[in-house]
Amino acid sequence: MALIASLAVLLGGSGSWRQDNTSQKVRVAEGQYKVYKQTNAGGIGPFAPSVFDFSETWSLWRWPDGTFEVEGTRNYESPSDEPHSDQFTVHLSPDFRIVNLQESRKLRWRPKSGPLDCQFLPTKLACTSDTENPAESAHLDLPLHGAYGFLWPVSAFSLGHITRFVEHTPASVIPVQMVVVDEPSAANPVFASVLEGHLKYVGHERISVADREWQSDKFELTLPLHAPFLVWTSPTGLLLDFAEEDNHGRVREQGMKLVRYQQWLDF
Numbered sequence: 001m002a003l004i005a006s007l008a009v010l011l012g013g014s015g016s017w018r019q020d021n022t023s024q025k026v027r028v029a030e031g032q033y034k035v036y037k038q039t040n041a042g043g044i045g046p047f048a049p050s051v052f053d054f055s056e057t058w059s060l061w062r063w064p065d066g067t068f069e070v071e072g073t074r075n076y077e078s079p080s081d082e083p084h085s086d087q088f089t090v091h092l093s094p095d096f097r098i099v100n101l102q103e104s105r106k107l108r109w110r111p112k113s114g115p116l117d118c119q120f121l122p123t124k125l126a127c128t129s130d131t132e133n134p135a136e137s138a139h140l141d142l143p144l145h146g147a148y149g150f151l152w153p154v155s156a157f158s159l160g161h162i163t164r165f166v167e168h169t170p171a172s173v174i175p176v177q178m179v180v181v182d183e184p185s186a187a188n189p190v191f192a193s194v195l196e197g198h199l200k201y202v203g204h205e206r207i208s209v210a211d212r213e214w215q216s217d218k219f220e221l222t223l224p225l226h227a228p229f230l231v232w233t234s235p236t237g238l239l240l241d242f243a244e245e246d247n248h249g250r251v252r253e254q255g256m257k258l259v260r261y262q263q264w265l266d267f
Helices: 156-165
Strands: 003-006 026-036 052-062 068-077 083-092 098-103 116-120 124-129 138-143 147-152 173-182 191-209 212-222 229-233 239-245 251-263
Touching: 083 156, 098 156, 138 191, 147 156, 147 191, 156 173, 156 191, 156 212, 156 229, 156 239, 191 229, 191 239, 191 251, 212 239
Parallel strands: 147 173
Antiparallel strands: 003 191, 026 052, 026 251, 052 068, 068 083, 083 098, 098 116, 116 124, 124 138, 173 191, 191 212, 212 229, 229 239, 239 251
16 A cells, blocks of 8 residues: 655755765766656656656766765756756765765745755655745655665666665565655645555566666566566666566566666776
């Protein structure tokens, strides 16, 4: 059963995942994700307005302590004639699990808000989005545990994150909690639902994405009210492809995949 929760509009401060930025980080890789064969009359997303022409370019950096930082930009239109370009950063553990993410976008009904900062804690997802008026700042403490992440807004690194919790042995299955966020109205500026499902490890599969061959790990994500999803990652947890299945187990030609990739260092 889906757990439903509102994001309370409360005073809340956002914190940076790294207070000491004096250490030298090194660039490991860069790439780009794109949504292909969009739906909903050309767009994607469960809520109006739909998102059109979504792409995400990013660079991956490694810090001396073994953690990673992703710096990127999401470009899309929502509605179809309104362009958006939002910068984001993701802090990843050495095994490619999300520790913290921050996005520059503003809440739809809070035009002077931002940035949005979310910490992936062991027992909860904690997010804040400050505004000029502290009374309108959004703060979320959503109880979650184990493997959880964002299903919407679409997040490639969040999808890769949940695959790091399941054993890579045939038919291994774990429970997952996927967060879906909507911004319905000025009176209710942010609303979140949590879909409780399962993630199964399917096995190894050789696939071709971003003009190269990968020996991928393949997973099946099942959630209530959705067709099953297939997720392919590199052995280190980098998302390669994300697609829907139909009722007969066939892959639909719609989803999000890595379309450009360059790597300088192993990780």
